[in-house]
Amino acid sequence: MKVLFTILSLFCLLCSCKESEKEKIARLVREWDGKEISFPSHSVFTIQGKDTIDFSFADAEYKIVTYVDSVGCTSCKLQLPRWKEFMHEVDSLAQGKVPFVFYFHPKDVKELRYITRRDAFTYPVCFDEKDDFNALNRFPGEMTFQSFLLNRENKVIAxxxxxxNPKVKELYLQRLTNGKMPSSAVAMTDVSVNTANMDFGTFPQSEKQEYKFVLTNEGNNLLVIQDVTTSCGCTKVSYSKEPVRPGASLELTVTYEAEEKGHFNKMITVYCNTKASPLRLMIAGNAK
Structure with a gap:
């Protein structure tokens, strides 16, 4: 089972990556598969950084653990609304028996409190100001590899x-349901994009920017957009959820509202049923 699971993990992670990334991902999977995660002996969990709560997860059969470091845009990394959606889905499948363990190493505690209040995130979180959790485990530097599915012995199984990444999400759900979660696999197709990069140039910070990326189904099967993620909360994407017929096109409307002045480069990641998935689209500009 362990060998099979490792193969599945590799497949789900590798199938959407460039050739140059495959060796690194394979190495990370090998290094962390079966590794035991250690937890600080005196972790304080609070609700929105205020109310301390008695949070125990030691006896859970499975647990999902996430560490967020202090590098870069905190709001972009947290993605708390998306976590809430995933937590609700897991709770529905597992009858609320799978705890989520969040360790956030904040560069600004006040900002982190604000973000959890803004996003109405009322789940226990450890504000790990001394970065004790990372000191014990030395997590990978890439944000996408700082989340883990653990078993009862706190060993990594994903x-x-x-x-x-919807493929990783499916992998977690499959493991949590002992393979009973229906696979979302669909027939592959080909896609083209009108452009992968859009530069808005220089514009006043107060002005909202918008661009429509056009995806065209070049293959013989339906094009299905499985998920779209952005690298920052200031970037929003809207699109039709209907499958796209061969030869037809789909518009991804990207809206950017600058939270601060200066140059920016933001990524939109599109997961779909193509060999090139995920598609990475970039927007750039200078808000003044």
């Missing part, structure tokens, strides 16, 4: 961020 690695990857389920809110950023």
């Amino acid at each position: 690695i990857g961020n389920p809110v950023y």
